[in-house]
Amino acid sequence: MTEPAQRTLKVDERPINLTQVLKRAGCVPSGGAAKALIAAGQVQVNGQVELRKRCKLKTGDAIVIEGGPTIVLTSCDDSALSNEGG
Numbered sequence: 001m002t003e004p005a006q007r008t009l010k011v012d013e014r015p016i017n018l019t020q021v022l023k024r025a026g027c028v029p030s031g032g033a034a035k036a037l038i039a040a041g042q043v044q045v046n047g048q049v050e051l052r053k054r055c056k057l058k059t060g061d062a063i064v065i066e067g068g069p070t071i072v073l074t075s076c077d078d079s080a081l082s083n084e085g086g
Contacts, residue, residue, distance in 0.1 A: 005069040010076045015056035018045065021063060025071045042066040 009025050019034040022043070028034045037043055038053045044064040045055060057063070063071040 007069050007071050008074045009071055011057075011059060011073050012076045013059070015058055016073075017053070018043065018050060018055040018057060018063070019053045021057055021071060021073070022065075025063075025069075027065055027068060027071070037065065 007025055009021060011021075018038060019031050022028045022034040022037065023031060028037060035053045038051060041049050041051065042065060043050055044066075045057065046062055047064075057073055059073050059075045061073045063073075065071075
């Protein structure tokens with residue numbers, strides 16, 4: 001048996017709703033499907049089952065879908081640290 005795939009999703013500094021993450025990562029075809037998955041208790045955020053569809057997520061959060069991929073949120077701007085102070 002193989003490990004479920006891990007995906008990364010680039011997000012900016014603003015919080016993003018859990019349903020939007022699931023749609024943007026290509027894990028569900030629609031917002032309704034995302035809400036159903038969350039309501040069924042099949043989604044974990046940072047190791048805890050999450051039942052709030054509008055749960056706000058940020059860079060560094062990890063989302064695990066039961067029987068599916070893990071999604072890790074990463075920053076859009078990987079060069080932010082190298083440009084600091086300059």
